[in-house]
Amino acid sequence: MWYNSILETIGNTPLIKLQKVAKDVKATVLVKVEYFNPGQSIKDRVAIKMIEDAEREGKIKPGGTIIEGTSGNTGMGLALAAAVKGYKCIFTTTDKQSMEKVNLLRALGAEVKICPTNVEPDDPRSYYSVARRLSEEIPNSYYPNQYDNLSNREAHYETTGPEIWEQTEGKITHFAAGMGTGGTITGTARFLKEKNPDVKVIGVDSVGSVYKSYFKTREFDKSEIAPYLTEGIGEDIIPKNIDFDYVDDVIQCPDQEAFDTTRDLARKEGLFIGGSCGAALWGALEYAKRENLTEDDIMVVILPDSGTRYVSKIYNDEWMIRNGFMKPVATRIAGHVISMKGDERTRLVTAEESDSLSDVINKMNANGISQLPIMKGDEFTGSVTDSMILSQLIQDPGAQTSPVSEIMDAPFPVIEHSTGMGEVTALLNRSNPAVVVRMKDGSYDIITRSDLIITLSANES
Numbered sequence: 001m002w003y004n005s006i007l008e009t010i011g012n013t014p015l016i017k018l019q020k021v022a023k024d025v026k027a028t029v030l031v032k033v034e035y036f037n038p039g040q041s042i043k044d045r046v047a048i049k050m051i052e053d054a055e056r057e058g059k060i061k062p063g064g065t066i067i068e069g070t071s072g073n074t075g076m077g078l079a080l081a082a083a084v085k086g087y088k089c090i091f092t093t094t095d096k097q098s099m100e101k102v103n104l105l106r107a108l109g110a111e112v113k114i115c116p117t118n119v120e121p122d123d124p125r126s127y128y129s130v131a132r133r134l135s136e137e138i139p140n141s142y143y144p145n146q147y148d149n150l151s152n153r154e155a156h157y158e159t160t161g162p163e164i165w166e167q168t169e170g171k172i173t174h175f176a177a178g179m180g181t182g183g184t185i186t187g188t189a190r191f192l193k194e195k196n197p198d199v200k201v202i203g204v205d206s207v208g209s210v211y212k213s214y215f216k217t218r219e220f221d222k223s224e225i226a227p228y229l230t231e232g233i234g235e236d237i238i239p240k241n242i243d244f245d246y247v248d249d250v251i252q253c254p255d256q257e258a259f260d261t262t263r264d265l266a267r268k269e270g271l272f273i274g275g276s277c278g279a280a281l282w283g284a285l286e287y288a289k290r291e292n293l294t295e296d297d298i299m300v301v302i303l304p305d306s307g308t309r310y311v312s313k314i315y316n317d318e319w320m321i322r323n324g325f326m327k328p329v330a331t332r333i334a335g336h337v338i339s340m341k342g343d344e345r346t347r348l349v350t351a352e353e354s355d356s357l358s359d360v361i362n363k364m365n366a367n368g369i370s371q372l373p374i375m376k377g378d379e380f381t382g383s384v385t386d387s388m389i390l391s392q393l394i395q396d397p398g399a400q401t402s403p404v405s406e407i408m409d410a411p412f413p414v415i416e417h418s419t420g421m422g423e424v425t426a427l428l429n430r431s432n433p434a435v436v437v438r439m440k441d442g443s444y445d446i447i448t449r450s451d452l453i454i455t456l457s458a459n460e461s
């Protein structure tokens, strides 16, 4: 079996159940991973549909030039289609977009013009205006205009919606997606609601975009517009592709939460995705918590693109620190090390003074840990490490049955979550392989030497 061109591989992306990042909500959370498309984003679906509709309507002729204002992903889809079908491409984009996206478009043979972000959409320098002007000036050119071209939302009505319906066997109860042009949410929601009008649709917007207030009042409030760094979602215009009649709620996601969730998805679920994916998931989870979704609910969240386009931004600690999304190591506190441990941050494993040494060894093995605090009631009274247990057993193999209190060392130091990193580092010396941390909520966690090494090396990268 083979495909006739790369374009036939667009769509039919997998739906994947989140295992860890959604564990605070009861609903089943499934993500539709759109980086499986050949251009690594959901926009391949839209690009091919806009071009094929234009060919059918005679709007583009062989040898023509495709001109579009794009943040990169639509450009990538259009460039793929143009390469296969033999068209030229000129794209306009803003100086907010990552260079990876621009270079990818150039790699596929497109010309890219970078325009200023912070100008009005109708300013002649804006990327919308430049694209429109070029399409008027260049003969035999076609301006797909993903914002107002309704082939965009039709692509999702014809493909994204039916795929989700089939993949969930019609059991989907909630659908969440970021809103850029609005094509994804409107087209997919229309299909799903036609199948089952009870499916609830949640649109995710950025703080600094006009959508949320427009959704509430149906009025364009220019005062809502503010700069933000999440790429691909939120607008300062109302495109024709968005139809809020299909949207039941809108949640605005701040950049910080978008980027933290993006990095979590990569580190905890192995989903190497872009910043608007983190935003979409954060919005979906906020909704699920607020509305108390239950075990019976199945929520599908669209993850529109791949992390490869953001390696110099969201996945780069220096960029995160420079933009205020992460704290440099020197100003970090113990609590930051715990949060960087991610999912390894299970409950603190301890043993009782009266437990036998063999029980303690089993506990350490079962949890894959090499040190353990020992407690008497609520108090930390001692500690053991694997190297100290080993030297005990070499001296006296019969020690296995003795209570651990007979061989344990002094307890690990107990510090507050707000203790500065200087003090944490000083405490983790030869005689203290770990420190116990009292968290804000009164629970306890632990920082070991290897946790510290991981934290410090993550910041070096």
Ligand SMILES: Cc1ncc(COP(=O)(O)O)c(C=O)c1O
Pocket: 071, 073, 074, 178, 179, 180, 181, 182, 183, 184, 185, 231, 232, 233, 274, 276, 277, 304, 305
């Ligand atoms: C990375 C990314 N996420 C989300 C979206 C939003 O999708 P839509 O334009 O269908 O609303 C876009 C659209 O440009 C995008 O590029």
